[in-house]
Amino acid sequence: MDQIEKRIIEIIDTHADELQAMAEDIFHHAEQGYHEYRTADIAAKYLKKLGLEPKTGLAITGLRASVGNGQGPNVALIGELDGLACPDHPAANKGYAHSCGHYAQMVCMLGAALALTDPEVAAALDGTATFYAVPAEEFQAASVREEVRREHDVHCGGGKCELLRRGDMDDIDMAVTTHSLMVDREGGADLMLGNSSCTGFIGKTVIMHGKAAHAAAAPHEGANALNAACLGMSALGMIRETFREKDCIRVHPYIREGGQAINVVPSEVIVDMMVRANTQKVIEEVSEKVDRCFQGGALAIGCTCEIQNAQGYMPCPEILPNTLMEETAALLGEGLNVKSIPAGVCNTASTDVGDLCSVMPVMNFTFGGSTGALHSVDYAVTDPVVAHIVPAKMMALLAYRLLKDGAKGAKEYIAGYKPAMTKKEYKAYCERMSG
Ligand SMILES: [Zn+2]
Structure with a gap:
């Protein structure tokens, strides 16, 4: 010293x-x-x-x-x-x-x-x-x-x-x-x-657009954005079996906005998440899979799905x-x-x-x-x-x-x-x- x-x-x-x-x-x-x-x-x-x-x-x-x-x-x-x-x-x-x-x-x-x-x-x-x-x-x-x-x-x-x-x-x-x-x-x-x-990640926001309607009197006239978002998350759960351990993938969503009122079919739902993996290439691959999950949910329910990706951190x-x-x-x-x-x-x-x-x-x-x-x-x-x-x-x-x-x-x-x-x-x- x-x-x-x-x-x-x-x-x-x-x-x-x-x-x-x-x-x-x-x-x-x-x-x-x-x-x-x-x-x-x-x-x-x-x-x-x-x-x-x-x-x-x-x-x-x-x-x-x-x-x-x-x-x-x-x-x-x-x-x-x-x-x-x-x-x-x-x-x-x-x-x-x-x-x-x-x-x-x-x-x-x-x-x-x-x-x-x-x-x-x-x-x-x-x-x-x-x-x-x-x-x-x-x-x-x-x-x-x-x-x-x-x-x-x-x-x-x-x-x-x-x-x-x-x-x-x-x-x-x-x-x-x-x-x-x-x-x-x-x-x-x-x-x-x-x-x-x-891991690195990208930030992802899914905005599910549906159609508002009376939740009890006329749900058949609505398109439920919350249902579409939930279906997207179910698909995300099912697609996890394709995630390889060596890629250290993590996808963790939360619902920022789940609807507008208790008696109205939710017309807009916002889900934020991070999509993580240990290489930029895998982050991009998983990001596309996640997009498919929510697009699929939207299609099934008759909603539309807007996806915004934000710069996250590099691995x-x-x-x-x-x-x-x-x-x-x-x-x-x-x-x-x-x-x-x-x-x-x-x-x-x-x-x-x-x-x-x-x-x-x-x-x-x-x-x-x-x-x-x-x-x-x-x-x-x-x-x-x-x-x-x-x-x-x-x-x-x-x-x-x-x-x-x-x-x-x-x-x-x-x-x-x-x-x-x-x-x-x-x-x-x-x-x-x-x-
Ligand atoms: Zn810290």
Whole structure:
């Protein structure tokens, strides 16, 4: 361990109480994606206190600030701002809770900023570290997507996709991301290095158009859109036998609007869903099957079916840890239970980190210190040091190790990566998918 690494650990330890208080505060004030004004404000104030000048209002609530020599490589250190709808969670705030642990990423990113802005540490960076608070990792419901598009010209359901679309990451060469443990959550790891592959998806909205009529006096004059939608969902259930395990397919609909009145044949029913799989090709194939199910339901009942597909997230590749990451984790002490991701495991959930991976190299680690399933009422912090302080040290040390000695670590990592598309091609993809 060199002097700067010692200093990074020391700074974060000295400010542990302050970081824990911030964790507690953000955890109890979860906010909806693209509406994380309070959390963004906390982050902006903290970065200003460290002497940085954050650029705010990126994709509504996002922000960024940089430290280092102002040149490349530029490494993004990412924290996600949003909570998710989980009204029964004990720490829920107006229906939203941090039951995916994103609040801890904010503490991690801000803790890393605290250490890396120390003059002695900053002077040792042969490149730039850019701290990001990113809105809306959770894919937003169609109604929210419509609202933010109308009011803020936000086109994408996920914050990282939107930042990429707007060019707010054009100068970034690679990213470091983190998350509460995603696979093997109860396996006892304090840190899990690498990133399991994740599914990608498209958002799909089915609008079933029928004909209203008196539900009791004249149902024969109507065309029941709810029946057509239900028939579509039955067909979807039957077609599941064609889904192969290896493709990690998930299709999960819910009815946003089920009719207009109790005594009227439903004339319009809206079903929202996500269609997920581990490759873009399979997502498209399954999407067509799902369309057939609902078109068939419409045909049988005499309704018409309107289908809207929205840009979702791209599948995320498996990223195994490299030596630099393993050596960095080893600096954190022997008492820590550090594991690598189990190879070949697909996390059937999705993240917009998949989109980041399509245009730049990403280094990811996940952290323990919590129990209960993600997105569930059981999500709870069991070890605040492992959940909040260890990840902050890990992120700061990773950034330093990537950028020290002529940024050798970052340059090697970037050189070893082939992007699936350029940032310009990604923007064109957004244009195609989301207009
Ligand atoms: Zn999450």
